[in-house]
Amino acid sequence: MFTSLPKLLVGLGAATLLLTGCAKDDDLDLSIAGVAVATADFQELEDAAIRGGVVTTLANKNPNDPQGNFTVFAPTNDAFARLGLRTAADLNALQQPFLTNTLLYHVANGLVTGDALQYGKTSASVLGPNRRFTFRGGSMYVNGSRILATDVKATNGRIHSIDKVLLATGADITSSAVALSTSQVFVKPELTYLVAALQLCKLTDALTKTPGSPAFTVFAPTDQAFKNLMQALALPVTTPAADVQSIANKVGGVDVLAKVLLNHVVAGANGDKFTSELPENASLTTLADSRLLMGPFANGLLTVKGTGNTAPAAMVIPDVQCTNGVVHVIDQVLLP
Structure with a gap:
């Protein structure tokens, strides 16, 4: 309507x-x-x-x-x-x-x-x-x-x-993240840790567009966000693939890391939402069956906080349109 x-x-x-x-x-x-x-x-x-x-x-x-x-x-x-x-x-x-x-x-x-x-x-x-x-x-x-x-x-x-x-990639969320990680968008690669983590947890298919698949809103942590998490976990930074394995080992296994990743994905009524469409000062249910708290809508942006975070994450690159949803690149890993 x-x-x-x-x-x-x-x-x-x-x-x-x-x-x-x-x-x-x-x-x-x-x-x-x-x-x-x-x-x-x-x-x-x-x-x-x-x-x-x-x-x-x-x-x-x-x-x-x-x-x-x-x-x-x-x-x-x-x-x-x-x-x-x-x-x-x-x-x-x-x-x-x-x-x-x-x-x-x-x-x-x-x-x-x-x-x-x-x-x-x-x-x-x-x-x-x-x-x-x-x-x-x-x-x-x-x-x-x-x-x-x-x-x-x-x-x-x-x-x-x-x-x-x-910003529009013309590809699904997984392919878009891979494009960023392989320097097809920025000359300097980005989202390399996120892609490595999705691959380790076998979640790439979940964010790939297929017939009948839902549309998502995804909050995608930058490489620096993962490095900050490594520092908080007292882990040495080496390579994305080795580092996400280290994170998995530290937090209790690949299944736990997978839950962390799914905590960045929203579907249903709040899937496929640009910043102008996201509810402010509200909580969203994630695919990890946890909650994200959205902050106020200010200057076209919103903060987002996981229940396990002490401070909210800021949007670094908002409103990236993909063929199966919208991605907002953020500066923290959202913890369930």
């Missing part, structure tokens, strides 16, 4: 602020790429478009639309900074094919105007899965990213600015 919401209105003041730094006359037409170049708050997007090789695409008419239009959900400089990407050089931390695919995930064929962004509806992208729209606290969100302004006009379409970079 779709619930219509009022149109997101953007006044002249918001449009003027969005185009701060534009030295050209207002009546001079600019393409989407031209708006990015002319707008100070899209500097990092411009740098990303150059490295990702999509400038020419966004500077010209869309050959796949009769009116030649694109619609772009454009991350601001602060959106990129959330991922530690503040300069053109920082973008080198991402593999170029992943960067290109990520940028194209922000692009829709045709004109998607602000009044079409309604709760419960979806929007197809040029590349990747459909995006979905939610409404929370008086703001509209696309996936877990807040829409800051709508309907900035360009000669080849419209721009809606957002406060987070949209």
